Amino acid sequence: MxxxxxxxxxxxxxxxxxxxxxxxxxxxxxxxxxxxxxxxxxxxxxxxxxxxxxxxxxxxxxxxxxxxxxxxxxxxxxxxxxxxxxxxxxxxxxxxxxxxxxxxxxxxxxxxxxxxxxxxxxxxxxxxxxxxxxxxxxxxxxxxxxxxxxxxxxxxxLTLPVELSVASGLNAVAHCVEAFWAPRRSPVSSAVAEDGIRHLVNGLTTIASTPTGLASRGELLLGAYLAGSAFAVAGSGLHHKICHVLGGAFDLPHAHTHAIVLPYVLAYNAPNAGEAVGRISRALGRVDIVDGLRELGGAVGVPAGLRELGMDESGVDDVIDDILAIAPADNPTRVTAEGLRAILHGAWAGSHPVGPTA
Structure with missing residues (x-):
């Protein structure tokens, strides 16, 4: 049982x-x-x-x-x-x-x-x-x-610009993704998270063509509610730890930071989170979930990298220790300084996300 x-x-x-x-x-x-x-x-x-x-x-x-x-x-x-x-x-x-x-x-x-x-x-x-x-x-x-x-x-x-709507929606997707491996995860929070991704994707894929359509906006808002609900009970994972440190240190915009960083953390964790990847893939309707998330944002102008938000590359090394100090011990892939540096450099440059090195 x-x-x-x-x-x-x-x-x-x-x-x-x-x-x-x-x-x-x-x-x-x-x-x-x-x-x-x-x-x-x-x-x-x-x-x-x-x-x-x-x-x-x-x-x-x-x-x-x-x-x-x-x-x-x-x-x-x-x-x-x-x-x-x-x-x-x-x-x-x-x-x-x-x-x-x-x-x-x-x-x-x-x-x-x-x-x-x-x-x-x-x-x-x-x-x-x-x-x-x-x-x-x-x-x-x-x-x-x-x-x-x-x-x-x-x-x-309805008046929220499409690019900001997508960034905010991807932030909500991040809540769902992390609920699958957060410290207090459960079958209930995972079910809520999967359904949240499904509603968010429905809204994200139609918002550009129908920016004032209540159907798209309603899907995004319902997905955001489900995402927040899953995150609230499952807890915070590596992605949110990274983004909170970056936001506080460099005053980066919250939604855009989460939208940019998410694919890199997902690529880092995916090799050791098979069940979560399968459920995320099913909800997204994509086999390659990392590319799928990047494409959702890139199609409407969400910045590819943190440097486009004004962050200096030197800031990467400035925050490694702060993130390590709060990184979850049960993250699917063990969190190391080298792994964090790879995530942050990739997110800063906007390069293609890659998984952890052996």
């Missing part, structure tokens, strides 16, 4: 086109929320303000100084605003950085989070938080940061 532990996470999910326009007030009432701290970037502020119109009198403060990887000074400012406003709920409208900022507020204040994602980050259904200080990104897990409610509305992603 197969034996496993599956630690299901609590949370309410409302999914559907137009749900953000019609359901937010009801969801706030269910949380008993009367004093809302709204977190949204300047770019998302117009959308967020429209969504809040039915309960504008409850919005007691707005925080818009969101930054990628949640710098410590941003976190401190957001916490102060929440406390000064005597908020009783945090409403985040935006992508992963916005959700991440709301989580950091929740971590120290205990306030519930209602998340309305506008990208395919998936962090809205995980208890993982991240904070960057002096170029080092620290992550942790705490159920206090897990949003109480998530409202998924494909309409809110």
């Amino acid at each position: 197969t034996q496993f532990t599956y630690d299901g996470l609590p949370g309410r999910v409302v999914f559907g086109a137009g749900a953000a326009r019609t359901q937010l007030l009801t969801e706030l009432d269910l949380l008993g929320a009367r004093r809302v701290l709204l977190i949204a970037t300047d770019a998302e502020n117009g959308t967020a303000t429209q969504l809040c119109a039915p309960f504008a009198d409850r919005v007691v403060a707005t925080f818009s100084e969101v930054r990628p990887h949640v710098p410590a000074e941003v976190a401190e400012l957001a916490r102060k605003i929440a406390l000064d406003a005597d908020a009783d709920v945090v409403l985040s409208v935006g992508g992963g950085s916005t959700t991440g900022t709301a989580k950091i507020v929740a971590l120290t204040t205990g306030l519930p989070v209602l998340a309305v994602p506008t990208t395919y980050a998936g962090s809205e259904v995980t208890p993982v938080w991240g904070l960057t200080e002096r170029g080092r990104k620290t992550t942790g897990t705490d159920r206090r940061v897990l949003p109480k409610t998530v409202v998924y509305d494909p309409e809110l992603t």
Whole structure:
């Protein structure tokens, strides 16, 4: 008999086109929320303000100084605003950085989070938080940061540019891929991950031809939800360890970094992860899963290498030790300094991914 532990996470999910326009007030009432701290970037502020119109009198403060990887000074400012406003709920409208900022507020204040994602980050259904200080990104897990409610509305992603949509979608694919070999993997999380890849691929292969099609956007958003759910219970693997260190050290864009690095980690692990490769291949509909993932991004202009994001090649050696210190002991292929250097140099240059050397 197969034996496993599956630690299901609590949370309410409302999914559907137009749900953000019609359901937010009801969801706030269910949380008993009367004093809302709204977190949204300047770019998302117009959308967020429209969504809040039915309960504008409850919005007691707005925080818009969101930054990628949640710098410590941003976190401190957001916490102060929440406390000064005597908020009783945090409403985040935006992508992963916005959700991440709301989580950091929740971590120290205990306030519930209602998340309305506008990208395919998936962090809205995980208890993982991240904070960057002096170029080092620290992550942790705490159920206090897990949003109480998530409202998924494909309409809110219609204006997300195709290239960024694909990068964000590939980030979600990375969540699924790692769920197959993450520390707390189980048959349940693997099944969710495989179905997540299937929905994400459906969206990724049609988004370029139908960028404003709700069907494609809905597939991507559903896939992102499943991806985040699988990642939340299975845990973090080598790919995410690498990307978190790179993001904190060089302030690289989150989704693009994950999209670029994923094929290289997959090529490194594939020789020792046969079952995972088979399931990923089945979900992708491709025999060569490494080339398949690279083609999904390359077709719409996702950068091939980290150097196109502004990272210097010298940075590769700067982060090897930091990644080694947190690399999973049970990674399918043993993690070595030489192996990491090969992954990072390949990802920096955008060269064809190759497997580990003997």
